[in-house]
């Protein structure tokens with residue numbers, strides 16, 4: 301794809317997409333928001349609720365089947381108005397439209413950002429340099445569908461004629477975390493004739509653990525790597541190939557391996573049949589790729605129809621994001637809220653607590669989505685950020701987290717905003733369990749915001765020496781995200797919501813949310829050090845600490861032979 305400078309007229313001026321980024325701290329709204337921050341720091345959620353009886357109604361919004369209640373956040377109407385004005389001043393709508401139109405907004409990699417095209421309506425089209433990318437995407441979806449039908453129906457057989465019972469996705473980062481999350485979240489909603497396993501870590505122990513109970517005759521490997529160069533994936537794919545060949549011979553590779561990649565030639569030279577390769581595009585970033593062929597293992601698990609339903613959920617939120625007025629636009633409000641906490645109130649993290657055990661991998665998925673996207677030190681034009689970068693993401697499923705780190709949230713001194721996610725209808729037949737699960741979700745949201753005061757404790761007869769220990773000050777912000785039921789459509793909408801939330805944050809900060817140069821240094825060093833620890837090369841120039849660790853490892857490695 302070519303490199304283009306996009307010059308767009310915007311609010312009487314020009315927005316040069318690739319080169320000029322407006323420093324958000326230089327906007328008209330920034331000083332007003334700084335003033336508002338002083339006011340909000342001097343108030344509490346209790347006071348904010350007391351001042352405005354309509355607070356819940358005015359701060360609860362609907363999007364793609366979710367009800368999102370922002371009322372237990374440290375904001376008021378003025379803050380929201382100012383944040384929206386900031387978004388407008390920074391041209392958020394123009395940037396959003398530029399992404400959907402396929403302009404080159406990933407400026408440092410000179411790439412378009414078109415994960416939204418993965419879920420565009422089948423009958424739509426988007427011409428990029430003379431090619432209809434929607435048609436290309438639909439063709440790959442059809443190819444996936446045909447393959448999935450064959451495997452799930454038992455038509456596709458292993459080399460010895462046995463039906464495939466187990467699928468192993470080999471991939472890492474965006475080629476692992478999305479399929480892992482989706483597999484856990486959706487497998488219960490649809491009948492699955494297969495079990496899907498995941499191998500990501502380069503630790504050979506991971507490979508051994510996952511394959512220990514598998515029969516090579518009935519196992520299919522999906523090697524998922526956009527680049528087909530990622531060290532972890534290539535190592536694990538080689539182990540898998542050796543495992544199959546050892547058990548079934550060279551010819552078996554064709555029936556036991558398929559690949560998802562943007563590099564067909566690399567796939568072919570690895571030995572996987574080009575007919576069994578599913579395409580990826582450079583306009584889909586790894587962490588945004590669940591709706592692409594990277595989701596092949598998900599489609600194998602849940603079937604073609606449920607996968608299409610998941611894409612419809614993504615599309616629901618795309619439509620909301622592109623059409624809802626900013627005042628009611630949930631991803632916009634979310635993105636602005638994150639900016640408010642990090643740039644004005646000093647929060648450094650975002651906690652995400654899914655009150656749905658099947659979303660247990662959501663925090664891990666969001667760590668990559670949010671932190672690889674917005675963990676940047678410069679703006680799109682290469683200038684140092686004048687603001688903090690995006691937040692550190694962490695979390696655990698409720699109620700597990702309540703019995704580990706929630707103590708700090710209730711009585712620690714950090715400002716740690718959180719998203720609490722839950723569903724009205726249960727995933728299991730255990731209704732009593734669901735009642736208690738949701739009761740805990742609501743209880744935490746209340747306890748975090750309003751706590752338990754010393755006066756209350758004294759009135760309840762608590763001994764005075766114990767009162768300070770038992771006092772829970774409250775004023776800890778959280779957003780309540782409630783869906784009807786965790787089905788493929790609702791799942792797609794939730795993930796799309798976070799994708800656009802991340803986009804909004806990046807757009808406000810002026811960050812390129814779609815590159816990830818920071819991870820390259822570690823990869824380069826690991827390649828050099830691998831040669832050194834294996835004695836292929838002499839130990840080179842390292843800091844004394846790293847040099848010593850390499851020496852120690854080499855010494856230990858010499859013992860392996862004995």
Ligand code: F6P
Pocket residue numbers: 472473474475524525526527528529530533585586587672816819
């Ligand atoms: O190292 C980071 C990264 O490039 C991620 O952005 C990506 O999701 C992951 O590695 C895997 O990349 P690939 O799909 O090319 O193997």
